[in-house]
Amino acid sequence: MVGDLAQSEPAGPEPLPPVLSPRSKGTGPRPSLGAIVRRAVPFVPAFVPLAIVVAIIVTLIIETGLTHLPGLLGSNFNPTPSTGAPSWGIMVFVVGSFLTAVPALLLSMVVGLGIAIASVTYLPRFVSRILDPFVDLLAGIPSVVYGIWGYLFVSTYFGNTLNPFLYDKLSWIPGFGGQTPPGSGLGIPISVFILTLMALPITTLLIRDALRTVPRDLWESGLALGATRWEVLRRVSIPYGRAGILSAAFLGFGRAFGETVAVAMVINIEPVYPHNVFQGTGTIASLMFALLDSAYGNYQFLAALCYMALALLAITLVVNVVGRWSISRLSATEIAGL
Template identity: 55%
Template sequence: MSQPPVAGPAGGRQPLPFLARLRAGIARWWPYVPALLPLALTLAIVDSLIGASRLQNFGAGFFGFIITDYGILIFVVGSFLTSVPALVIAMLVGLGIAIASTTYLPRFLSEWLDPFVDLLAGIPSIVYGLWGFLIVAPFFGHDIFPTVAPALAWIPGFHPSFNSPSLEGTGLALGIIILTLMILPITTLLMRDALRSVPRDLWESGLALGATRWEVARHVAIPYAKRGIWGAAFLGFGRAMGETVAVYFVIDQTARLPTNIYAPTSTMASLIVSSIAQNLAGTDLHFLAEMALVLLAITLVVNVAGRWMIRRTFTDVAGL
């Protein structure tokens, strides 16, 4: 695409006329304008949030526990309390599905089941939320939690205290369950891709040495695809932290730390979304913008790390 140097009659380079230089410059540089738009939009988002916030509030009080006075820590804790367990379950189940799909299932079955799992990633958040609130919450509140809770009460945090409005279905536990279902397709998909990228030679040499398929998957494929699996964990975590509407529907949005796993609580995203029903002006908007900045910082770091790991995996494969 670069402009060839124009040779003058004397063999030396003549300065191009202005318009030709302009044309050459545009031909050289125009691709950067549209290509950098996503970065520009990301920066515009950060800039608008900084503009709407009051950054001097990023002090000790901002991270304090006090809800009435610009406290944010309980929402950060709430976000981690829902996202981390959901991520752990989704990673374990997703890894199992990924191994089953790449290793054990016959081709025709995995070709039918894989697109089905991918399709689940497209189901709108609000449909999960509606289903979780109207169908799953009553079912868990009436049938599952009352049976399961006494058996699990010895685990710290699993004892339903009788003063809090517990065992009604909605709350932290249901938030974790719905969140798990929502991030399961994406973690499964990414780990499946990671396992698919393991060279056939490695599988076959493992099998030829007499290892079973499970042993090859466990000791060869998973270590090889480790970075891709970590990438899936990071991206799944970012997805879980940012998930908003469905969590808001089933978590019984209450601005306090949960006393047990059945108690209502709040995440950063669900607090932002719940404030929308109220009058959004002045200090409220400042507070939400500051919270959004914290959430954005966490998700950006997690996503950059995840993408970086996945990219490394692919270059490794390409380099083989």
């Protein structure tokens, strides 16, 4: 019976007739060589980005020379030791990258979610129209400006006020106490702060877009059932926009993980695991940037940097592609501007 019912159901709307456009394949005779070439020509410019990505990967692989470097996956990075053989543990920087990017991502997701909810739900339209561009402007400020601001100005606040406070009050948390007292304001906390600011516009914009795609009917039927705005948000809007919120997390992470100059300026680069958060460490990107000059002529050093570049590229590419893929269902015209 069920099968009969299913069969007797009327078919959906007729599929649209094909558009007359260069996309539709003609049904004429076998295409000539000229036609094949004409059809192939658009592929050349369209895959320029692929060519660039391939060029990057090939260059990096050639430069590593696939050299075997002792202790590459270890935790001891010492390219020019006073005695003995150099060691190339790049794991220090992978850990450093995650140590800065993950807290920054969490903070920017929390704040971004709050801002997006306030902007979409609670503020009057004209107020959010005034305030939203400020958040978007955060994305426009160059990273080197963040860096110089952080290094010259914010670091004094961190060094004099915030870091001693954290050291006093939170020393029971592993990573906040320990041997190294907070000296200058440079280190992980200020890096996390700067990265949060840099990831914030991306997460806010994407979450805002995701919440705006929630149909008005759903919103109003929720309210009509007696739910408060907060309840509709929690039970309807956020589940509805979860793909967009997830992609905000991925893209914000990509931004924070790959950030180079701002972090290089404020993290107080040292190639060691930090004893606590107030000590300097390094991220992959900032170290690749800061050490390239001193690696000139030292082929093992250059190879180690290129392995780091490949690791960074692999991690960010995976994160980005997954993020974009989860976004692809959303109509998000503003994303192209990021």
